Amino acid sequence: MDYRLSIATVCLSGTLEDKLSAAAAARFQGVELFASDLVASPWSPRRVRQECARRGLTIDLYQPFRDFEAVAPDVLAANLRRAERTFDILEQLGAGTLLVCSSVSPDAVDDDDLAAEQLHALAGKAQERGLRIAYEPLAWGRFVNTYAHAWRIVRRADHPALGLCLDSFHVLSRRDDPAAIRVIPGAKVFHLQLADAPRLNMDVVEWSRHHRLFPGLGSFDLTGFLGHVLATGYDGPLSLEVFNDVYRQADPRYAAIDGMRSLLALLEAAGAGAAPVARERLRLGGLPPAPALGGHVFTEVAVDAVSGPVVARTLTALGFAHTGQHRSKPVQLWEQGKARLLLNYAPQRTVTPGTATVCAIAVESADPPASTRRAERLLAPVLPRLRQPGEAELTSVAAPDGTAVFLVRTGAESENWLQDFDPTGDVAEGAGRLSDTDHVSLTDSVDDFDESTLFYRAVLGLHASRTTEIAAPFGLIRSRATADPSGRVRITLSTAPLRRGGWAPAIPSPQHVAFTTDDAIASAEAVRALGAPVLRIPDNYYADLDARLDLPGDLLARLREHSILYDRDEHGEYLHFYTEMLGSRVFFAVVQRVEAYAGYGESSAPVRMAAHRERRLIALRDGPAQRDDKRHEYSLAHLTALSLSPPELVEAAADGGYRYVGLRLTRVTPQEPHYPLATDPALMRATKVRLAATGIEVLDVELARISPDEDPKDFVRFLEAGAELGARHVITQLPDPDRARKTDRFARLCELARPLGLTVDLEFPSWTETPDLREAVRVLRGADQPNAGILVDLLHFARSGSSVADLRQLPADWFHFVHVCDAPPGVPATNEGLIHTARFERLFPGEGGIDVHGILAALPPGLPYALEIPRATLVAQVGGKEHARMSIAAAREHLDRSTT
Ligand SMILES: O=C(O)c1ccc(O)c(O)c1
Numbered sequence: 001m002d003y004r005l006s007i008a009t010v011c012l013s014g015t016l017e018d019k020l021s022a023a024a025a026a027r028f029q030g031v032e033l034f035a036s037d038l039v040a041s042p043w044s045p046r047r048v049r050q051e052c053a054r055r056g057l058t059i060d061l062y063q064p065f066r067d068f069e070a071v072a073p074d075v076l077a078a079n080l081r082r083a084e085r086t087f088d089i090l091e092q093l094g095a096g097t098l099l100v101c102s103s104v105s106p107d108a109v110d111d112d113d114l115a116a117e118q119l120h121a122l123a124g125k126a127q128e129r130g131l132r133i134a135y136e137p138l139a140w141g142r143f144v145n146t147y148a149h150a151w152r153i154v155r156r157a158d159h160p161a162l163g164l165c166l167d168s169f170h171v172l173s174r175r176d177d178p179a180a181i182r183v184i185p186g187a188k189v190f191h192l193q194l195a196d197a198p199r200l201n202m203d204v205v206e207w208s209r210h211h212r213l214f215p216g217l218g219s220f221d222l223t224g225f226l227g228h229v230l231a232t233g234y235d236g237p238l239s240l241e242v243f244n245d246v247y248r249q250a251d252p253r254y255a256a257i258d259g260m261r262s263l264l265a266l267l268e269a270a271g272a273g274a275a276p277v278a279r280e281r282l283r284l285g286g287l288p289p290a291p292a293l294g295g296h297v298f299t300e301v302a303v304d305a306v307s308g309p310v311v312a313r314t315l316t317a318l319g320f321a322h323t324g325q326h327r328s329k330p331v332q333l334w335e336q337g338k339a340r341l342l343l344n345y346a347p348q349r350t351v352t353p354g355t356a357t358v359c360a361i362a363v364e365s366a367d368p369p370a371s372t373r374r375a376e377r378l379l380a381p382v383l384p385r386l387r388q389p390g391e392a393e394l395t396s397v398a399a400p401d402g403t404a405v406f407l408v409r410t411g412a413e414s415e416n417w418l419q420d421f422d423p424t425g426d427v428a429e430g431a432g433r434l435s436d437t438d439h440v441s442l443t444d445s446v447d448d449f450d451e452s453t454l455f456y457r458a459v460l461g462l463h464a465s466r467t468t469e470i471a472a473p474f475g476l477i478r479s480r481a482t483a484d485p486s487g488r489v490r491i492t493l494s495t496a497p498l499r500r501g502g503w504a505p506a507i508p509s510p511q512h513v514a515f516t517t518d519d520a521i522a523s524a525e526a527v528r529a530l531g532a533p534v535l536r537i538p539d540n541y542y543a544d545l546d547a548r549l550d551l552p553g554d555l556l557a558r559l560r561e562h563s564i565l566y567d568r569d570e571h572g573e574y575l576h577f578y579t580e581m582l583g584s585r586v587f588f589a590v591v592q593r594v595e596a597y598a599g600y601g602e603s604s605a606p607v608r609m610a611a612h613r614e615r616r617l618i619a620l621r622d623g624p625a626q627r628d629d630k631r632h633e634y635s636l637a638h639l640t641a642l643s644l645s646p647p648e649l650v651e652a653a654a655d656g657g658y659r660y661v662g663l664r665l666t667r668v669t670p671q672e673p674h675y676p677l678a679t680d681p682a683l684m685r686a687t688k689v690r691l692a693a694t695g696i697e698v699l700d701v702e703l704a705r706i707s708p709d710e711d712p713k714d715f716v717r718f719l720e721a722g723a724e725l726g727a728r729h730v731i732t733q734l735p736d737p738d739r740a741r742k743t744d745r746f747a748r749l750c751e752l753a754r755p756l757g758l759t760v761d762l763e764f765p766s767w768t769e770t771p772d773l774r775e776a777v778r779v780l781r782g783a784d785q786p787n788a789g790i791l792v793d794l795l796h797f798a799r800s801g802s803s804v805a806d807l808r809q810l811p812a813d814w815f816h817f818v819h820v821c822d823a824p825p826g827v828p829a830t831n832e833g834l835i836h837t838a839r840f841e842r843l844f845p846g847e848g849g850i851d852v853h854g855i856l857a858a859l860p861p862g863l864p865y866a867l868e869i870p871r872a873t874l875v876a877q878v879g880g881k882e883h884a885r886m887s888i889a890a891a892r893e894h895l896d897r898s899t900t
């Protein structure tokens with residue numbers, strides 16, 4: 001006796017087969033089949049019927065049939081013929097109902113009697129075949145565009161095979177009062193379509209066909225609407241019909257699950273207000289109620305050897321203490337009051353090296369098993385828990401972005417999990433006056449944003465507030481806060497809708513944890529004394545605050561002094577301050593809520609975002625190398641992943657945690673891909689956009705290879721392009737047997753590069769006529785140019801038999817960066833062999849026979865390490881991007897820890 005849950009094929013992406021499989025996997029019982037999906041399918045209607053049946057799906061409706069009613073006799077005859085052929089299809093499909101949209105045709109006339117008469121005739125034909133007609137008033141129907149009007153016509157037509165199709169979008173988009181739906185007998189509603197939408201002031205057809213949303217994600221009152229329809233006694237399918245550009249290209253399996261989640265959450269909400277009969281049936285939807293939540297228990301941050309110490313230092317400066325060490329895992333417990341953070345040092349595949357990431361949140365649930373059952377019914381993956389004997393049992397489910405949500409039983413048992421940690425002896429004395437977790441703020445790409453909001457709302461039973469849009473310095477940010485009814489668990493979700501997830505340059509997708517204080521000013525004073533990296537807020541903000549809110553002078557002065565942001569609304573006040581970015585992603589907030597302020601200080605968010613971005617760029621410029629001498633700055637040399645175009649290479653470098661890229665602008669061998677940045681303005685532009693968006697910088701461009709018949713002047717455009725990209729160095733090679741000539745040309749290249757702020761760095765592949773360090777030194781001495789340099793490539797250095805002792809003697813300012821790699825031991829006997837290794841078969845540092853540490857130690861300290869590790873077989877297996885990531889992981893492992 002359940003309501004049938006259905007989904008229109010038009011909601012989903014893919015072939016009909018993809019759509020049906022996705023609908024079935026999300027446990028829908030039926031579909032509305034769109035004609036376009038059938039027309040494009042290689043399956044006959046009979047086969048479609050079988051494929052649906054095989055998946056446990058019924059075809060509840062076939063649609064749309066357009067522009068039928070209120071026409072002249074000749075048009076009617078043609079329309080009836082069209083209808084008969086469509087009935088043939090329904091019969092073969094085994095579908096019982098055809099949806100007929102109210103006419104938008106210029107052939108139609110404004111005559112309800114005629115419309116009713118012709119629909120009666122159509123229904124008669126349908127009935128002969130055992131079919132039914134559901135008449136749907138489109139919001140933009142030419143004469144019939146309200147449900148009340150459609151109902152008058154259906155009533156007048158008075159045919160048992162003619163009823164209404166109600167679609168929430170058409171009713172609510174027009175702001176028609178849905179309450180009058182209650183006067184329609186439920187038996188005359190043949191079909192119900194459910195769609196939400198944001199309120200947009202735009203053409204209603206556009207709005208309907210591109211911007212509909214699954215229930216609960218827009219601004220319509222779907223719960224109220226469904227209540228009215230169910231009050232009629234309607235007992236047909238509850239069917240999602242959501243035209244949405246994002247869903248239409250998303251993976252249909254996830255979109256279908258989102259649809260199911262939204263529908264179940266809607267039924268749950270509607271059930272609360274429904275008449276007893278309907279309520280009983282809605283309950284049979286099988287969704288266990290969401291147990292009450294008790295608050296945040298902990299937030300877990302995945303860190304590594306690079307990001308961990310930075311986060312730990314900051315926590316200490318916020319007054320946290322490292323109180324516990326997990327008994328079986330590399331996880332630290334940090335505490336202050338009830339504010340708890342776990343730092344997880346276990347390697348996690350999904351986390352970018354060097355970047356701290358929120359990987360789990362834990363909340364109290366009155367009934368964790370019931371929370372998990374609910375999650376399961378909502379098709380959320382319940383995570384397996386690896387647990388040693390004697391350790392606490394923690395249930396968790398996975399959010400769409402991979403964040404694990406732990407459910408800890410409220411009450412006496414809520415601290416059992418702490419027993420898995422051995423005390424370190426440190427105690428948290430509350431030095432920062434922080435007492436609890438106020439909220440956790442996560443970001444998602446825009447394509448996953450709805451999915452995430454739905455997940456937190458449906459699975460945890462959180463309520464979503466209105467979506468707010470923030471005009472952030474780098475573009476629009478859309479934000480949605482979710483909280484449990486008691487306001488103890490708060491999770492905010494944000495997305496950059498136009499950057500498609502890339503948040504702001506150099507801060508691709510920030511996350512933060514906000515801790516509670518009862519006195520933000522006292523906290524700020526305390527953590528300042530402890531050396532916390534508090535984000536500085538510019539004075540202009542306080543001038544504006546003064547102008548807007550007329551705060552008491554001493555309060556304003558204290559806010560300014562401590563870089564505390566201030567918001568207030570009719571419920572109360574909000575004082576909040578922030579740490580700087582701890583890497584590219586995570587930061588912490590300290591917040592004080594005065595009285596019943598329930599927001600998140602959205603109005604001052606742009607100021608905070610601008611300040612974060614500014615500090616982040618300064619941090620990138622200063623570089624981690626200066627601050628921590630065990631770490632090196634890495635550049636991704638193009639040859640490591642030459643299959644990637646410059647914008648892709650920049651993206652790969654950013655994802656891998658590089659600071660720079662080296663770009664190859666010239667074609668060096670006839671077989672390789674060529675990226676003509678010097679002559680292709682579109683490619684130049686795309687590359688610069690990615691550089692700006694990621695904060696990656698161009699270390700060098702290559703390759704000015706000057707053979708006997710090349711003139712340095714031919715490289716002017718190349719040099720200019722390098723300068724336009726912000727490069728600092730140009731790589732040159734001199735395959736020329738005439739020493740005087742090549743020295744002279746090298747000098748001229750230096751002169752051309754100098755006004756552009758470029759150094760020219762001579763590389764010496766052992767198979768060229770500048771084959772070793774000694775010859776390179778001769779050229780540099782002969783050319784005597786201030787911007788000349790030598791580029792040591794570990795491979796060429798080793799293969800040429802150059803001497804580390806010689807290297808140590810050379811002027812430090814000749815060296816600007818170094819090409820780092822390794823290679824199999826032994827020197828190939830032929831040039832072909834040498835070239836083959838150099839171009840295709842290098843190894844990660846430490847894997848081969850080169851004295852990597854010895855050569856690097858002979859160079860001046862602090863040089864960027866450009867990883868040039870072409871490795872054809874591996875790239876073919878894993879792709880350039882992953883190879884770039886593996887390269888820096890291997891280099892860090894071998895070079896960052898063992899040198900100095
Ligand atoms: O956009 C349309 O034409 C269209 C078609 C069929 C529907 O059910 C609907 O709501 C809209």
Ligand SMILES: [Mg+2]
Binds near residue numbers: 136167193241
């Ligand atoms: Mg519709």
